[in-house]
Amino acid sequence: MSGKASGKSPDNAILNSKLKLVLCWHMHQPEYRDLHTGEFKLPWTYLHVIKDYVDMVAHLEAVPKAKAVVNFAPILLEQIEEYAKQVDGYFHDRTPITDPLLAALVDTAVPEDPETVLKLIKNCLRANRVRQINRYPEFKKLAEIADWLDQHYDALAYINAQFVHDMLAWYHLAWMGETVKLTDSRVQHLIEKGSGYTLHDRLELLEIIGDLLANVVCRYSVLVKRGQIELSVTPYAHPIMPLLLDLKTTHEAMPDAPLPELLRYPGGGERVLWQLEKGVQTFKRFFGFKPKGCWPSEGSISEHTLRILSDFGFDWTASGGSVLHNSLSLPENDKPLTIHHPFKLDKAEVACFFRDDGLSDLIGFEYSKWHADDAVGDLIHHLENIAADEPDGKVVSIIMDGENAWEHFPENGYHFLSSLYQRLSEHPVIELTTFSECLQEKTAAKPLSKLVAGSWVYGSFSTWIGDVDKNRGWDMLGDVKSEFDKVISERCLTDQQIREAEYQLAVCEGSDWFWWFGDYNPGEAVSNFEKQYRLNLANLYRLLGKQPPAYLALSFTQGAGAPAMGGTMRPGIEL
Numbered sequence: 190m191s192g193k194a195s196g197k198s199p200d201n202a203i204l205n206s207k208l209k210l211v212l213c214w215h216m217h218q219p220e221y222r223d224l225h226t227g228e229f230k231l232p233w234t235y236l237h238v239i240k241d242y243v244d245m246v247a248h249l250e251a252v253p254k255a256k257a258v259v260n261f262a263p264i265l266l267e268q269i270e271e272y273a274k275q276v277d278g279y280f281h282d283r284t285p286i287t288d289p290l291l292a293a294l295v296d297t298a299v300p301e302d303p304e305t306v307l308k309l310i311k312n313c314l315r316a317n318r319v320r321q322i323n324r325y326p327e328f329k330k331l332a333e334i335a336d337w338l339d340q341h342y343d344a345l346a347y348i349n350a351q352f353v354h355d356m357l358a359w360y361h362l363a364w365m366g367e368t369v370k371l372t373d374s375r376v377q378h379l380i381e382k383g384s385g386y387t388l389h390d391r392l393e394l395l396e397i398i399g400d401l402l403a404n405v406v407c408r409y410s411v412l413v414k415r416g417q418i419e420l421s422v423t424p425y426a427h428p429i430m431p432l433l434l435d436l437k438t439t440h441e442a443m444p445d446a447p448l449p450e451l452l453r454y455p456g457g458g459e460r461v462l463w464q465l466e467k468g469v470q471t472f473k474r475f476f477g478f479k480p481k482g483c484w485p486s487e488g489s490i491s492e493h494t495l496r497i498l499s500d501f502g503f504d505w506t507a508s509g510g511s512v513l514h515n516s517l518s519l520p521e522n523d524k525p526l527t528i529h530h531p532f533k534l535d536k537a538e539v540a541c542f543f544r545d546d547g548l549s550d551l552i553g554f555e556y557s558k559w560h561a562d563d564a565v566g567d568l569i570h571h572l573e574n575i576a577a578d579e580p581d582g583k584v585v586s587i588i589m590d591g592e593n594a595w596e597h598f599p600e601n602g603y604h605f606l607s608s609l610y611q612r613l614s615e616h617p618v619i620e621l622t623t624f625s626e627c628l629q630e631k632t633a634a635k636p637l638s639k640l641v642a643g644s645w646v647y648g649s650f651s652t653w654i655g656d657v658d659k660n661r662g663w664d665m666l667g668d669v670k671s672e673f674d675k676v677i678s679e680r681c682l683t684d685q686q687i688r689e690a691e692y693q694l695a696v697c698e699g700s701d702w703f704w705w706f707g708d709y710n711p712g713e714a715v716s717n718f719e720k721q722y723r724l725n726l727a728n729l730y731r732l733l734g735k736q737p738p739a740y741l742a743l744s745f746t747q748g749a750g751a752p753a754m755g756g757t758m759r760p761g762i763e764l
Contacts, residue, residue, distance in 0.1 A: 207620040208576035209584040209627055210613065211542070213507065214245060214591030215484055217262040217427060219701035221721070222271075222287075224693055225728045229288035230721050232312075234268045236364045239401045240601060241592035242269075246408045247368035248606045249417060254614035256621040259409060259591065260484040262423045263471035264696075269402060270475075276399035294361060295395050297388060299353045303345040309353060310335045313360040317596040321363040327383040328359040351385065358386040361394055366401075367603040373397065410476055419623035421482035422472040424464035426695040429653050431491035431642050433457035433698065436663070438491045438642035439650050442515055446655035451667035455674055461494075464695060465501055481625045482506065486700050487652070488544065488588070488645030492534060495640065499539040505531070505624045506539050507588060509761045510546035511648025515641035522638050527579040529586075531627065531634040540634050542624055544588040544645055546761030548572075553589050554753060554760060557597040561604035565612055569619070576618050584627050588645065593757040647763040653703040658746035662706050662722065665745075666697055668738065669726050676733045686732065693729040697722070706746045710756045715748030 221231045249255055272291075278284035279295075286292040290312055300306050314335055316322055323329045335356065338344055362380055370376050375393055382390070412418040424430060431438045434457050439446050454460070465483075472480055481504040485494060488508040498506050513528055531540040548571060556564035575585060595602035613621050646652045653659060673694055676682065682690065702725075705718035723745075727737035750756070 206581045207618055208572060209622050209632065210572060210619050211258055211584060211586045211588075211622060211624055211627070212256075213258040213260065213421075213484070213586060213588040213624070215260045215262075215423075215588065216242060216245075216265060216591045217260075217423065218265045218268065218592075219427060219699050220264050220696045220725075221268065223721075223724060223728070224689075224696065225731070227287050229268075229291075230724075231717060232288055232290045234265065235272045235288065235291060235398065235402060237592045238269055238272070238405055239361075239369070239398055240364045240366045241595055242405050243401050243408075244366040244368050244595070244601055244603070244606075245591050246405065246412065247366070248610055249412055250408070251607070252610040252614050253415070253417065254621075255610040256417055256419075256623055256626075258419045258421060258482070258623050260421045260423060260482075261409075261472070261475075262427050262486075263425045263468045264427065264699075266406065266471060266475050269406060273399065273402040276395060276402060280396070280399065290357075291395070291398070294357045295388070295391050299350040303342070306345060306348065306353065307338065307342070310338065310348075310356055313356040316360065316363055320596055320599065320601075325359065325363065325380070327355075328363055331356050331359060354391065355384055355386050358391055358394060361398065365397075367601040369397070369401065371603075406475055413476065419482065419625050420472075420476060420480055421484050421624075422468050422480045423484055423486050424461070425467040425471060426464060426699045427486040427701065428460070428464050428695075428698040429487060429489045429644070429650065429700045429703075430461050430464070430485055430494045430497070431489050432650060432654060432663075433461050434491065434493050434497075436654070438493075439654050441491070441642040442512075442647075442649035443651060443655055446651070447657075447660060448654070449660040449663040449667070451664050454663075454667060455670045460694075460698060461497060462501075463691065464698070465497070467695065484588075488512070489643070489650065489700075490541065490640070491642035492537075492640050494642075495534050495537040495539055495541065499537040503539050504628055505542060507542040507544065507586060507624070509643065509645030509648055510544045511761055511763075512641065512643040512645075513543040515643060515648050516637060516639065519639050519641065523636065525635045527583060529575060529579060529583040531584065531624075531632060532637045533634040534637045534640055540624075540628055541637075542584065542586045542627075544586050544761060546645075548585065549587050549589045550760045550762065552587065553594045556605060557594065557599075557602075561599075561608050564605055565608045568609070569612060569616065572619055582633055584622075584632055586624075590757075593754065597754060645761050646759045647761070652759065653700055656707055658706040658708070659703050661745050662703050665722075665726060665740070669697065669729050670694065672730065672733055672735055676735070681734070690729060690732045693725065693732055697725045697729060705748070705756070707750075708746070708748055709750035709752060710748040711750060711752070712748040714756060715746055716744070719744060719746050 218234045221229050223230055275286045279286050322332050365376055413420055433454050436448055483498055483503045483506050490508045531542050533540055598605055613619055643649050702718055702722035705715050723741045727741045730737040
């Protein structure tokens with residue numbers, strides 16, 4: 190593990206130059222809307238806003254000396270905007286909310302159909318049972334009744350509307366960010382009430398949610414103006430760029446992996462440029478400037494990808510430590526004394542930083558089980574040892590999702606993150622900084638003659654390609670892209686129809702669908718995401734004026750696994 194504790198205290202004479210530390214948080218949710226109807230099929234965007242994105246910015250606001258890099262997927266920003274618009278429209282004009290779960294929170298009636306009621310109740314259990322549900326005795330009791338109802342279907346006839354309304358209220362209270370619970374008296378009152386939530390209570394809860402949605406992006410913008418954070422961008426709909434460019438890059442890290450029947454993704458180079466251009470355009474609309482850095486979706490890079498990012502004008506990008514390890518194992522590359530540096534590939538000006546997988550995975554998979562002070566102390570000890578044992582000019586990159594880890598921590602990671610920022614901002618040897626500041630301060634980049642393509646997950650593309658179900662997904666995507674190219678070449682669509690088709694295609698190219706394909710993932714998650722993938726493809730066929738293939742009516746992948754953290758995160762190093 191990188192930064193392994195040696196048991197010795199750092200010597201002040203050795204620590205005469207500070208260790209640069211970049212904390213990079215990646216904020217990302219895929220497009221959950223059915224772009225044909227506008228309905229949100231899954232609620233994770235707004236739930237992560239009210240729990241994680243507001244907490245993450247609040248922790249930085251509370252420690253002005255702290256610094257971080259925050260990456261936003263453009264398609265996430267657009268969904269946040271749409272949610273805020275819908276909640277505002279509901280209060281001002283009573284226009285409907287198109288997310289069924291959020292709409293149910295303020296519905297005056299409960300569905301009469303028992304199957305619909307049971308689905309609504311079960312949806313209110315989609316939370317961490319220990320950290321979010323069992324934390325509150327009233328919610329725990331409701332959840333136990335819901336579990337019993339799931340096994341005694343006939344008893345649903347005896348469930349009244351108040352039970353459903355209390356489930357909905359508690360679900361949204363449990364998903365509320367810890368910083369909100371500590372500062373908003375309205376939330377505190379609703380938690381203390383415990384049961385018997387009225388329509389007024391639930392409308393107040395929606396008002397709180399609407400305020401959080403409306404202000405969260407602006408709060409990050411303020412921190413940019415203060416010079417406290419750097420914002421970066423991902424290609425628009427979060428595609429795996431190296432695979433769009435060349436499916437065979439899979440074999441660079443996995444020589445024996447089976448590939449799809451699709452030999453190459455048609456027009457992949459043009460699609461990568463479209464995704465980058467649309468991503469930057471969307472970012473500029475929200476924040477008013479062009480970002481200097483690009484976190485490529487899932488840290489996925491290849492030599493071709495790095496050259497494109499360089500030509501596109503980005504100063505920096507980043508990837509997983511296992512990608513660097515695989516690359517440094519090649520005879521063409523010199524072996525540096527430390528991996529804690531940016532690197533530059535020959536013929537590409539963009540600097541590439543590499544994630545310290547060991548330290549990042551400690552936060553993602555281990556520290557949630559520790560006392561917060563012990564966890565922060567352990568991380569700092571690792572960093573102090575890096576500072577003492579490695580040459581000057583070091584940059585340690587801790588890069589991870591900004592949303593998925595915290596539900597496994599007590600109080601959504603409040604104590605861990607508060608202590609982390611406070612102690613690091615005051616540390617005499619460790620300097621919190623950003624990737625752009627590292628480059629501005631002339632941090633030397635080490636040369637790379639050759640790169641092994643891969644991602645931050647295991648240093649390969651195994652999460653998105655290489656097994657039967659994932660490969661089937663690529664073949665389905667290839668089919669619709671070929672139809673897209675054919676229809677576009679026939680010039681039979683209007684400009685508006687072409688734009689709608691391009692957006693729908695971009696959503697189909699997103700990485701998240703492929704992430705969840707495969708039987709090692711949980712069944713419910715696989716079902717939800719593969720259904721949405723098939724819906725996305727079918728919508729694109731219809732936009733092109735074509736009948737969707739019959740196979741899009743049939744499920745093609747099922748899950749029965751129980752991966753760590755529910756499968757929403759994976760470690761950088763394959764165990």
